[in-house]
Amino acid sequence: MNKKILIVGFGTVGRGFYELFQWKKASGRLPYKDDIEISEIVDAKFGHLRDFSQNQIENLKAGEGLQSSEVVEIIRQSDVDIVCEFTWVDIKNNAEPAFTHMMEALRNGKHVITTNKGPIALRYQELMDFANTRKLRVKFKGTVMAGTPSYNLLGLLPGIKVNKIRGILNGTTNYILTEIENGKSFEESLNLAQAKGYAEADPTMDVDGFDSALKTIIISNVLGWFGKEHTLSEMEIEGIRNLRATPDGSVTKLIVEADESHASVKPTIVKKTDILAKIGGVLNALELETDTLGTIVSIGPGAGKIQTAQAVLTDLGEILA
Amino acid sequence: MNKKILIVGFGTVGRGFYELFQWKKASGRLPYKDDIEISEIVDAKFGHLRDFSQNQIENLKAGEGLQSSEVVEIIRQSDVDIVCEFTWVDIKNNAEPAFTHMMEALRNGKHVITTNKGPIALRYQELMDFANTRKLRVKFKGTVMAGTPSYNLLGLLPGIKVNKIRGILNGTTNYILTEIENGKSFEESLNLAQAKGYAEADPTMDVDGFDSALKTIIISNVLGWFGKEHTLSEMEIEGIRNLRATPDGSVTKLIVEADESHASVKPTIVKKTDILAKIGGVLNALELETDTLGTIVSIGPGAGKIQTAQAVLTDLGEILA
Numbered sequence: 001m002n003k004k005i006l007i008v009g010f011g012t013v014g015r016g017f018y019e020l021f022q023w024k025k026a027s028g029r030l031p032y033k034d035d036i037e038i039s040e041i042v043d044a045k046f047g048h049l050r051d052f053s054q055n056q057i058e059n060l061k062a063g064e065g066l067q068s069s070e071v072v073e074i075i076r077q078s079d080v081d082i083v084c085e086f087t088w089v090d091i092k093n094n095a096e097p098a099f100t101h102m103m104e105a106l107r108n109g110k111h112v113i114t115t116n117k118g119p120i121a122l123r124y125q126e127l128m129d130f131a132n133t134r135k136l137r138v139k140f141k142g143t144v145m146a147g148t149p150s151y152n153l154l155g156l157l158p159g160i161k162v163n164k165i166r167g168i169l170n171g172t173t174n175y176i177l178t179e180i181e182n183g184k185s186f187e188e189s190l191n192l193a194q195a196k197g198y199a200e201a202d203p204t205m206d207v208d209g210f211d212s213a214l215k216t217i218i219i220s221n222v223l224g225w226f227g228k229e230h231t232l233s234e235m236e237i238e239g240i241r242n243l244r245a246t247p248d249g250s251v252t253k254l255i256v257e258a259d260e261s262h263a264s265v266k267p268t269i270v271k272k273t274d275i276l277a278k279i280g281g282v283l284n285a286l287e288l289e290t291d292t293l294g295t296i297v298s299i300g301p302g303a304g305k306i307q308t309a310q311a312v313l314t315d316l317g318e319i320l321a
Numbered sequence: 322m323n324k325k326i327l328i329v330g331f332g333t334v335g336r337g338f339y340e341l342f343q344w345k346k347a348s349g350r351l352p353y354k355d356d357i358e359i360s361e362i363v364d365a366k367f368g369h370l371r372d373f374s375q376n377q378i379e380n381l382k383a384g385e386g387l388q389s390s391e392v393v394e395i396i397r398q399s400d401v402d403i404v405c406e407f408t409w410v411d412i413k414n415n416a417e418p419a420f421t422h423m424m425e426a427l428r429n430g431k432h433v434i435t436t437n438k439g440p441i442a443l444r445y446q447e448l449m450d451f452a453n454t455r456k457l458r459v460k461f462k463g464t465v466m467a468g469t470p471s472y473n474l475l476g477l478l479p480g481i482k483v484n485k486i487r488g489i490l491n492g493t494t495n496y497i498l499t500e501i502e503n504g505k506s507f508e509e510s511l512n513l514a515q516a517k518g519y520a521e522a523d524p525t526m527d528v529d530g531f532d533s534a535l536k537t538i539i540i541s542n543v544l545g546w547f548g549k550e551h552t553l554s555e556m557e558i559e560g561i562r563n564l565r566a567t568p569d570g571s572v573t574k575l576i577v578e579a580d581e582s583h584a585s586v587k588p589t590i591v592k593k594t595d596i597l598a599k600i601g602g603v604l605n606a607l608e609l610e611t612d613t614l615g616t617i618v619s620i621g622p623g624a625g626k627i628q629t630a631q632a633v634l635t636d637l638g639e640i641l642a
């Protein structure tokens with residue numbers, strides 16, 4: 001069958017997905033059973049694109065812009081099968097406007113893929129209940145470790161029970177901590193991370209642990225630990241400001257830990273024999289403590305344009321299966 | 322629908338699978354859409370069991386034994402949907418008798434799951450062609466890293482291209498090398514591995530690199546590199562006999578490497594910053610170098626009774642999907 005995609009939000013993630021999709025499609029490497037195409041793009045800055053050419057996409061210029069209500073109206077009227085929500089989210093604003101975009105897509109019979117942590121961490125049950133009653137899917141692999149296998153490892157492990165998770169889920173802070181280990185101050189390391197594009201001008205989300213916390217909540221949601229003290233306000237969250245290298249050369253990482261009853265993000269001294277001690281730079285790692293395999297670990301990039309786009313191909317695969 | 326399984330070979334793997342299956346079934350954790358049961362067991366030593374009780378299974382005693390041809394006849398006459406082939410394989414004997422068991426199952430319309438490396442490493446194309454023309458599946462996750470995600474990560478990564486693999490795929494040799502690093506001799510380390518049940522009385526398959534080589538060929542088969550110099554006779558294979566700790570404290574691992582054109586298994590000095598340097602004891606690790614994610618790594622157990630049984634649950638999931 002022929003399936004169509006609407007991209008909402010054409011910033012780094014949207015463009016990354018567009019480019020990866022066209023590349024893989026042109027090289028015959030999209031393994032889906034359906035024939036699939038990106039048929040529409042909407043972005044508050046660039047407007048609404050239909051029947052666009054590659055040339056148009058490459059030379060996009062900001063137009064008059066769209067109001068929020070106009071974006072929602074475009075989602076409503078679209079004839080696509082899948083809406084990819086890639087707008088920027090302010091977690092202080094109850095995951096809006098992404099949440100509204102996603103609900104509008106579901107209300108109109110469309111599956112949803114997002115890379116936005118806000119709606120999935122903060123309003124998971126609302127979204128899932130709404131989608132489930134309509135037999136629609138909401139997929140969000142890109143919210144945790146980009147395309148690197150993370151919570152979706154569970155799909156390869158039928159019957160397994162995860163008793164605990166532990167990991168490094170934020171590349172920005174891990175990069176900063178790696179530089180601090182190499183002798184730099186927090187400020188120098190943060191500046192370097194900003195110069196390299198790993199940290200934003202306002203680094204609060206990363207360095208104060210909120211990004212890691214949201215990802216921990218998302219994994220807890222998938223594991224069914226939701227509602228058991230894993231909300232942002234009930235998590236133990238501590239960032240990495242004011243950390244400095246220890247004289248004894250021990251390694252400090254921003255470690256997330258969660259089980260059914262408790263979740264935390266905090267700087268933790270890890271033993272040198274611990275695999276997490278070896279996770280350097282912007283890499284991420286997730287450990288799953290399970291009943292049948294003991295501890296398994298997945299390591300890989302946790303951010304990046306093409307790395308996040310790969311996660312969207314993964315989500316598409318699950319929707320089209 | 323109701324689906325039935327025949328277990329062929331009731332040694333450690335067969336028992337492990339039986340126990341895990343019953344445990345997960347009783348606790349309602351088998352997530353398959355079909356209702357599934359183990360309805361028959363055949364073993365050259367224990368005979369042919371049907372309509373058995375839990376009590377019988379727990380108190381099995383060797384009987385008169387079955388001839389090879391009788392085992393094949395039992396497979397032929399069975400009414401099950403899936404045959405789990407768990408017999409012991411001699412790779413010098415062209416992967417028999419497992420290969421014959423698997424072909425007989427396919428010839429009679431049954432899917433096959435195996436944990437035997439022999440047939441999958443040495444006679445992959447024959448098996449797959451035979452299965453494909455009959456629209457049947459042959460699954461073999463347990464042959465590489467037990468239940469720990471390995472080559473099957475590809476199922477989570479649609480569209481990705483793996484350019485190279487690298488890893489530690491044999492826990493026995495990794496255990497021995499870890500002990501050598503700690504100052505023991507090869508002989509002492511091997512004796513310790515045998516005492517702990519990690520190494521067999523005849524340790525050739527492990528310490529001379531053949532087990533790692535077979536696993537490398539299996540991954541190459543899955544990646545479609547088959548036929549490109551990845552047969553056992555064309556691989557570069559070197560074991561770990563006569564290795565000793567280096568005075569400078571550098572770390573030596575039995576590293577497998579493969580890409581489209583070349584495959585090798587050999588003791589390799591790894592840098593201390595290399596994640597593979599941190600893989601201690603019987604752990605395994607597989608690195609995939611990809612086009613969209615760069616390098617991703619999966620780490621976990623590569624052997625063990627319940628760990629291998631978990632792989633069979635994974636294979637069942639793919640067959641019943």
